[in-house]
Amino acid sequence: MKVIPVLSALLLSIYFLWGCGSLRNEVDPGALGAETAKLVVSSFLSPQDTLLTVKVARSRTVVGDSIGGLIDGDNIADATVILSEGGRSVRLRYESDGQPYYSISASQLSIVAGKTYSLSVQTTTGERATSSCTIPGPVSINTVTFDSLASGRSQRYFVRARWQDPIGLTNYYQTAGVFRFVLNCKSCAQDQPDQEEFSGLSFDDDNRGLFSDAGIDGSSMISGRAYLNGANLPTGDQPAGFFNQYKRAQATINLFSVDQAYYQYWSAVIRQRRTRGNPFAEPVLIPSNIQGGLGCFAGYNNATIVLRLK
Incomplete structure (x- = not known):
């Protein structure tokens, strides 16, 4: 039995595995150049709604506190949120009680199939987000x-x-x-x-x-x-x-x-x-x-x- 070649192969494998461990290095998070947080806006409009709502938050960057997802601190409560259609515009108010979103009664701005609605969000720090959507017709x-x-x-x-x-x-x-x-x-x-x-x-x-x-x-x-x-x-x-x-x-x-x-x-x-x-x-x-x-x-x-x- 040729023991020496087998022993040499085993030692060579251990050497490479040891070398792999040295590839792990601590990285300074500041060197990763993570993107700044962005506004996150979500809203879905329907003619059947009785309440128009818009959720406004700020995204978390990849590098951060590992328990950051458990902290309720990303909602933005002081933004100016405007919904408009044609020549009409309404400002939504932030509701701190219950669900954290901006809302207004649908009676203030009717949602009608075929019409296009615009959304504008402006924060106190100068961030601005906009979008628009057209309401589809119903299918029974x-x-x-x-x-x-x-x-x-x-x-x-x-x-x-x-x-x-x-x-x-x-x-x-x-x-x-x-x-x-x-x-x-x-x-x-x-x-x-x-x-x-x-x-x-x-x-x-x-x-x-x-x-x-x-x-x-x-x-x-x-x-x-x-x-x-x-x-x-x-x-x-x-x-x-x-x-x-x-x-x-x-x-x-x-x-x-x-x-x-x-x-x-x-x-x-x-x-x-x-x-x-x-x-x-x-x-x-x-x-x-x-x-x-x-x-x-x-x-x-x-x-x-x-x-x-x-």
Whole structure:
């Protein structure tokens, strides 16, 4: 047995591994030339809104405190935020109570399909961000179907929506919804008032409810399955069958007709979330239509249908 060549190879490997450790050096963060923070603006306008809102924050640079994401200090509360259309303009006020955003009643500036709206954000330090969007027209839901799918020894119940895509136009869509229900609890006190609960509907198509009519213009379109997850009763207190589990149940389905900026922004966000922190995943750049900053200012139109199940 030739021991010397094997021993030499082992020592050579240890030498290279030792050398790799010396490649790690401390770097002064100041030498990285990190970009300055930018304004981050997000707002989505719809004719169905009762409140117009705009979120204004400041981005964090790559180099910084590792726990910076836990500090609520990025919201900007003293900016001048203006929404305008044609010759009308309104200034939004910052609401410190509850959600930190700028808002105003939709009665102060009507949101109308086909019209273009402009957004202007000016900070006290001289930063300025602008954008504009045009509100799409509505597209109605034709039908919502209720069905089930065998899953092991049980059935999973779901709803899905169908609609007709207008021909000759470039259209983008987002499906969403909510499942509202009152559980049929056999062990609950009879005099206890019914408590309505709800859960959001998550569609199982490839893009999580986002659609484009590219290549299928003018066709009949169908959403993915949105499973109705609601029954959460103690073991032994769960009636058999979907309809026996609820006193009342209904699914509200929303079909958002969205503009291109909305579609591109949320498509990128969905792709980024799929990486789940995987360091080998391809980076996803989040598009922005904010001049002088980052974020998304977009319009959508909401069509709703309610399916009463019980």
